[in-house]
Amino acid sequence: MADLKIQNLTKTYGAKIAVNHISMTIKAGSFVAFLGPNGAGKSTTVGMVCGLVAPTSGQISLGNLAIDATSYRAKLGVVFQDSVLDRDLSVAANLKLRAQMYAHIDPAWQQQLIAHFGLTAFVTQKYGTLSGGQRRRVDIVRALLHQPAILILDEPSTGLDIQTRRIIWETLAELRRDTGLTVILTTHYLEEAQSADFVYIIDQGTIIAADTVANLTRDYAxxxxxxxxxxxxxxxxxxxxxxxxxxxxxxxxxxxxxxxxxxxxxxxxxxxxxxxxxxxxxxxxxxxxxxxxxxxx
Structure with a gap:
């Protein structure tokens, strides 16, 4: 398992600085949270880590893999704020189409994910007929099908009820323990950041604090x-x-x-x-x- 390294990452849009010289090393197997208000630069940072947004400057690497390597992107699973699945297809059909994008998907792993995230009862339903919490669980399973080393969750729990959030986080905790999965979360839900191993507090595109939750609480709360x-x-x-x-x-x-x-x-x-x-x-x-x-x- 490799560490994710981000060095002097910057993104500008004209005169606006969205991300301002961010640097960090995310250890393999850790759970890291980017905490900050809307517009702080969290999602832009995630977009650059995923290779969907071109940095203005800076470098991103995963072990010896550069961000432009195909094998780099294969190591990532991403859950975006907006779903990328087809509302008119069933859950099973959506997952089958997604699985076909990869060379080797383990059917047993897929069934394990379906069971762990509680999709069995509605796997034959159209994705668009599901509740918001059900759709979000399907989105996470979709992102984990190819057994990525890193799961990136961009504001995954917005609008979800407490019970659904609990199911998601308990299941992800099991996966981290069993597989060494690295989890990167962007959020402004405080209880989610509270569970992280390490927190980067971001405001106006800048890291204003970075530490464990215990140390941040001791120093500032x-x-x-x-x-x-x-x-x-x-x-x-x-x-x-x-x-x-x-x-x-x-x-x-x-x-x-x-x-x-x-x-x-x-x-x-x-x-x-x-x-x-x-x-x-x-x-x-x-x-x-x-x-x-x-x-x-």
Whole structure:
């Protein structure tokens, strides 16, 4: 299994810079997420990695394979935001046509994918009659038919229900474990990025942070406490005396602390001034706000 290397990748459209000198090495077998808002440059980057968008400058390689090699593209499976399958054909017919594009498709592997992604019950139905979640699962099976080394998912869960997303991610986790599949995800769904081994946060075509979820959370996402006070002025005074910055919305007071232990200390010190509280760990949205001043949309 080979690593995917991206060096100084840039894409411009006239005066507009869509991707600005992005570099990264994606280790074989890893799950990497590109997190950012719409228009951040995530899909353009994926388009260049797939060979569908010509870079303005920079290099992409998979081991010793350059991006213009036929064998490079054979290593990729891609699930685009918009489906490439025929709505008037059945699921089985669509998969058969796709399989014919490759020299060697293992029938047992295809049947395994159909079973794992739960397509059996509707494999004879027309693709266009399926629900959005069913179509997305077919799209993923289509991308995996030729047993690629890398699966690229470009905003795969937009508009899908939570149950369908869970089926997709649990199945992909099994495939990664069993086959060493590398997964590259572009998303603004925070819970999907939360599961990644490594996250690149992209804004305006630039990587603004790159680290494990644990390290990004430690550095940029504090624990969030929402306190319901007995006496708001006294509680604010006590929090400020502890060196904490607190915000009041008249009914509750919000304060950020770096660790769970710090949150417990605040609650212990202020318990006589509280009627209720909520506490949650920081998430990817908190990280993005800390880095850019805006939420992921």
């Amino acid at each position: 504090a624990y969030q406490l929402k306190l319901t006070p007995v006496d708001a002025p006294k509680l604010l005074q006590q929090l400020q005396a502890q060196g904490l910055k607190a915000k009041s919305d008249h009914q509750t007071i919000s304060v950020a602390v770096p660790t769970a232990q710090a949150a417990l200390a605040v609650l212990n010190n202020c318990q006589s001034l509280l009627t209720d509280f909520e506490c949650r760990p920081g998430d990817m949205n908190d990280i993005f706000i800390a880095l850019t001043g805006k939420a992921v949309h």
